[in-house]
Structure formats: structure tokens, C-alpha cells
Amino acid sequence: MTQYRLSDVEVGKNYTAKELDSFVSTTDVVLVSNNENQLFNEPDREYxxxxSYAGFFEHSSDNGEKYYREKNVYVVEKV
Structure with missing residues (x-):
């Protein structure tokens, strides 16, 4: 799926699942989808x-602390 080689996505634009697959395969990001673990099941479905967010808080189960991670996060919804 890396043939699409997306290095960036824009808020408000639509992308196919295979394009998003390429994006997460080549970029250090987090994708959050409204259809849970089904994001890549239909490669031609559009999202x-x-x-978009510049980071997120994460809770550590090891020590109970919360850490802010500076990692781009994108929220996608089925079209």
C-alpha cells in the first residue's frame, strides 16, 4: 500500500483507506476512526x-502517570 506515499493529510479532505494506510505506514502519526478496527477492511472506502491535534495524553499502566505525547493525531470518519 505504500505506492500512494502520502506524507500529509488535510482536515476537510477525503482519502481512501488505502491512501490512509500508506500515510500511517510512512509517517509517525495516530489515526482515530469512528468505525473502530474496521478502517483498513475496505481499501476503497473513503474517509x-x-x-487534527499536535499530541495527546497517555496514561501509563506501569506507574500511573499521565504523559503528553507530541505526535500528530488525525480523526477520520466514514464518508
């Missing part, structure tokens, strides 16, 4: 990027 709209609805939000």
Missing part, C-alpha cells in the same frame, strides 16, 4: 479527516 474524511475531521480533526
Amino acid at each position: 474524511k479527516v475531521v480533526h
Whole structure:
């Protein structure tokens, strides 16, 4: 799927699942989808990027602390 080689996505634009697959395969990002673990099941299904964030908080089960991770996060929804 890396043949699409997306290095960036834009809020408000639509992308196919195979394009998003390429994006996460070549970029250090987090994708959050409204259809849970079904994001890559249908390669030609389209998704709209609805939000982006520069990072997120994560809870460590090891020590109970919360850490802010500076990693781009994109929220996508089925079109």
C-alpha cells in the first residue's frame, strides 16, 4: 500500500483507506476512526479527516502517570 506515499493529510479532505494506510505506514502519526478496527477492511472506502491535534495524553499502566505525547493525531470518519 505504500505506492500512494502520502506524507500529509488535510482536515476537510477525503482519502481512501488505502491512501490512509500508506500515510500511517510512512509517517509517525495516530489515526482515530469512528468505525473502530474496521478502517483498513475496505481499501476503497473513503474517509474524511475531521480533526487534527499536535499530541495527546497517555496514561501509563506501569506507574500511573499521565504523559503528553507530541505526535500528530488525525480523526477520520466514514464518508
